[in-house]
Every structure is written in C-alpha cells, then in structure tokens.
Amino acid sequence: MKWFKSKNEKKQFPKMITAYLSQEYDKILLAPFFVDESWVHYEQNEIEVLKFDVSDQILGESIKHNLNLFAEKNDDLTKRNKSDWPAFKASNLKTIKEFEAKFSRISISGLNEANLILAFDAETKSKDEIDLRTTISAYADNNELGNRLRKLHKAQIEMKIE
Secondary structure, three states: OOOOOOOOOOOOOOOEEEEEEEOOOOEEEEEEEEEOOOOOEEEOOOOEEEEOOOOHHHHHHHHHHHHHOOEEOOOOHHHOOHHHOHHHHHHOOOOHHHHHHHOEEEEEEEOOOOOOEEEEEEOOOOOOOOOEEEEEEOOOOHHHHHHHHHHHHHHHHHOOOO
C-alpha cells in the first residue's frame, strides 16, 4: 500500500458539484465544476435541469453523472460577471436576487482526492452561521443518494437554527 505521493505525481482534486433546489419553480439544477491550476472552482456552463419531483433513482444517477464531469480547466475568469453565473442562467429567472431567494444551495464534494466519501453541505440562514452536513459513500445506491439530498434540503428549509 502506498501511503505518500511522490513529488512527481500530480495532485488530484476532490470532485465537486452544486445542487440548487426550488420546489416553487419545480426544478433541481445540478452544476458540475471545473478547477483551475490555482485551485479556483467555477461552474461549468452545462447545467442539468431536472423536475423537482424526479425519482430518487434518477436524481442519484444525475448526481454521479455530474460528479464525473468534474475536470481541471484553466479559464480567464476576470471577464465574468455575476450575471454570467451558469446556474442562474439555467434557472431562467430574471434577477440574481430572485434566484438566490428561491433556490436553496447544497454543495456535494468528495472528502479527498479518492472521492470515496461524499459530503453534502447545506447553507442555512442561522445567525451563528451553523450549516448542515451529511456524508455518504460515493458508491451508495442511486436511490440513497437522491433520498439523502432531499432529506438535507428539507432540513435546510424547515429547520430553524438559532
């Protein structure tokens, strides 16, 4: 078993996507990420749009598919505006303010470069900045992945943390 990487081996990045969920707009947006050589993460332009009531099986498949789209790519991000935000554009909403108010955000990423365990992180509106996290095997059944995302989303929007 090899415990340490040699200096010549290239660092692999944990995979990352973001899920944006809105029951009101009947959408789940899955945004795969690129990472550049300076470790800056940014959304890819192709966002998968699903119906909010899609089955857990299909949602889990889509999570795995979008994680596999994660890639390294350098891009000139200095010319990007917030209105160029791929998930916002995929939502078809008129303003970023409305998008941020109507869609909840959950990031999904590998805990290390092997990506064996996935972390689902959900922001809350807690005044003490308490957020929610759950972890699950990347090899979990698709139904379980989809179900876990839904449960975290429900906790995110219903739970009041003081």
